[in-house]
Amino acid sequence: MGNIQLRQVMPDHADLAALIQKLDADLLNRYPEGEIFGLNFDDPKINEVEFLVAYSDEVPVGCGAIRPLDHESTELKRFFVEQAFRQQGIAKQILIELETRAKELGFKSIKLEAGAPQPEAIRFYKKHGYYEIDRYGEYVTCESSLCYEKRILEGV
Template identity: 30%
Template sequence: MDISIDDLSASDVVALLEEHLAELRAVTPPESVHALDLDALRRPEVTFWTARDHGVLLGCGAVRRLDAHHGEIKSMRTSSAAQRRGVAAALLARMLSDSARAGLRRISLETGTEEFFAPARALYEKFGFSRCPPFGEYQEDPNSAFMTKLLTPLV
């Protein structure tokens, strides 16, 4: 599996992100969907990674820098064909190590509280994330679970 920073220009990446947004909108009330669209993911404060196997897209994820030392995980998604193959864990590990190297000291995230999001919450807990109050511009929302993790500085 090759994990690298991506510019979101490939059609398979665009299709995976469109599928991601459509599915989130189908399982979450509109006011509780906090996923970023393509334009927002292309902003300078966002780093976006893809995982591929011999050119086949397996998954993606992003970190949006909130300030000099705090980032937020966005758009974690594994393709349907690659689920339960360790893609999300490999992507998350890479995103966390690259973020620590870039000077981030904390990574937070918002995910859903519905059963659909249980595997995501379990993955984040496995990686040491713990529940936290809303951060950044988020407000309390019964459909949102907020989690955070301190990062170990890497050089």
């Protein structure tokens, strides 16, 4: 593994788009198309989403984002690490950076959605303190959705 650098990028960044395309291809191998919940990049609120791209020796290898849900909660979205770069701590670095940023922005919790076809993701999130919650928001009616949350500010 090379030197990993995390960079905040704009929603229209080419490296982010390439990684999201790979993420979507992976998800289409696991879920029916109607059960993939991405982000609408044409929505004016897309600029409220903070995106990170992880680089290994200047090669984009992973990404993640936080999207505000309300004044207390943000949501982890578009979290992905290239297959060849998994199990090297990159996902952990992205997650820690996004959690730190969410704290800086004053959010009390981070929520996320995954599903049984992503057992490695579920193990990862549980290992990092996320616990299962009831489905929320756009996931309420999706039977394959498993939702998780982590409280990130003490005393809340």
